[in-house]
Amino acid sequence: MRYLIIMILLGLSLTAGELRFEHDFKTALQKAKEQKKEVMMIYSAVWCPECSYMKEVAFKDKALSEYIQTHYVVLSLDIEKDKLPEGFDYPGLPTFFFLDDNGKEQHKVIGGDKAGKFLKRLEALR
Amino acid sequence: MKIVFVAVLIWGTLLSAFDAKDLQQLKEDGDCALCDLSYADLSGLDLVMADLRDANLSHANLSNTHAHKADFTNADLSDALFVDANLKGASFVGAILKHVNFYEAKLWKVDFSRSKIERCNFDESALGSAIFDKNDLRDSTFKGAILYKTVFHKTVLGIPK
Numbered sequence A: 001m002r003y004l005i006i007m008i009l010l011g012l013s014l015t016a017g018e019l020r021f022e023h024d025f026k027t028a029l030q031k032a033k034e035q036k037k038e039v040m041m042i043y044s045a046v047w048c049p050e051c052s053y054m055k056e057v058a059f060k061d062k063a064l065s066e067y068i069q070t071h072y073v074v075l076s077l078d079i080e081k082d083k084l085p086e087g088f089d090y091p092g093l094p095t096f097f098f099l100d101d102n103g104k105e106q107h108k109v110i111g112g113d114k115a116g117k118f119l120k121r122l123e124a125l126r
Numbered sequence B: 001m002k003i004v005f006v007a008v009l010i011w012g013t014l015l016s017a018f019d020a021k022d023l024q025q026l027k028e029d030g031d032c033a034l035c036d037l038s039y040a041d042l043s044g045l046d047l048v049m050a051d052l053r054d055a056n057l058s059h060a061n062l063s064n065t066h067a068h069k070a071d072f073t074n075a076d077l078s079d080a081l082f083v084d085a086n087l088k089g090a091s092f093v094g095a096i097l098k099h100v101n102f103y104e105a106k107l108w109k110v111d112f113s114r115s116k117i118e119r120c121n122f123d124e125s126a127l128g129s130a131i132f133d134k135n136d137l138r139d140s141t142f143k144g145a146i147l148y149k150t151v152f153h154k155t156v157l158g159i160p161k
Helices: A002-015 A025-035 A049-056 A062-071 A115-125 B002-016 B020-029
Strands: A038-044 A072-078 A095-099 A105-110 B096-098 B116-118
Touching: A025 A038, A025 A072, A038 A049, A062 A072, A062 A115, A105 A115
Parallel strands: A038 A072, B096 B116
Antiparallel strands: A038 A095, A095 A105
């Protein structure tokens, strides 16, 4: 029993800094309203290495993931599975859209970057 | 003395001159295979999917260009500048890359196979999923570069750590 508790606590601590992704536009907007945050909508693809790098490497950076979690509900949409909501346009992958809680686009960042540089780009948006 | 001065002037002019017609062709068609664009200032141009195979782009300034999937196969890019250029999916197969500055360039999925790489600056560039094959990277620098899933074949010398 003790080991089970330790394992659960260990698991929780390992995933504590990880980003949680929503996959439904309406749900993300609803959560943003409830949590008084904005939405960061990521449009990406599994075959896009830059997209994978962001999810597998950059977003695992503690400072970046904490900053994103503090300010945004993260909505992840895949070009192969999800249609981009009407009114949005993407020039390349990955594209990061920043929306207010009514779903209106405020900013757009095209392309990924190293965690530190991406964090600076996010900070400059606010 | 006068002859020497004139000779130097002519030599200098020849050295720095690119073919104006070639530059016009590139700007109008977006393609310019086999063109002479040496010393040309192409910074900030839209070169998406441009065909620049076998072109002479030595000493050209291609900084901040948007050149997704551009084809530089066998081009001469000696001393060219690609600072902060977006070159995702471009091909540099067999190209001459002597002393090329790729600082902060986006080089995702770029194919460098068989390119003659010498003293290139890849610092702070993004080389994720780029392919290196039959290259010598021993005198090039990769400080702060993204090497996520970068493919270095066994034929590559001086693979960065």
